[in-house]
Amino acid sequence: MTVDQCGFAQARKSVAWLGLLLVMILLGSTSPAPAQSGGVTGLPLPRFVSLRADEVNLRSGPGTRYPIEWTYVRRGLPVEITAEYDNWRRIREFDGTTGWIHRSLLSGQRTVLVAGDTRTLYDEPDTAARTVLRAEPGVQGSLLSCAGAWCQIAIGDVRAFIPRSHIWGVYANEQIN
Secondary structure, three states: HHHHHHHHHHHHHHHHHHHHHHEEEEEHOOOOOOOOOOOOOOOOOOEEEEOOOOOOOEEEEOOOOOOOEEEEEOOEEEEEEEEEEEOEEEEEEEOOOOOEEHHHHHHHEEEEOOOOOOOOEOOOOOOOEEEEEEOOOEHHHHHEEOOOOEEEEEEEOEEEEHHHHHHEOOOOOOOOO
């Protein structure tokens, strides 16, 4: 084989590999790179949202061809979006579980979970204020506002204040009005 023939054979192999890679991409056999902050929607990443439906499938990748890893049956559960790809959002839940959920199954309504131990909620943002209720870990509430070290949440018909550090679903310096 001559040098020209070797070069031609090497070029054919390179074209073959590129063609195979293109087919794999078109068929979805490779995992897409997650979007950076402001990716598909232009919204900040990460950000908190909640589950819109009573039943939501968490998938191992961004598409229905990926296996279901988990099925949530808790509407309003807070989750954190960490990446975007087309109509899919990679989420992280409070225990660190990650996966992909279709955007139509997510809501911008903010909710939180009581974290850690049983927590006391107050009628004012002060530990000396009157106790309104005590909530077990995992109790879900709607996020109403956050300023400084305190957030106001609603659990059922009860509105109360809780230290920000006692809930999951809001960032340390995030202001919610």
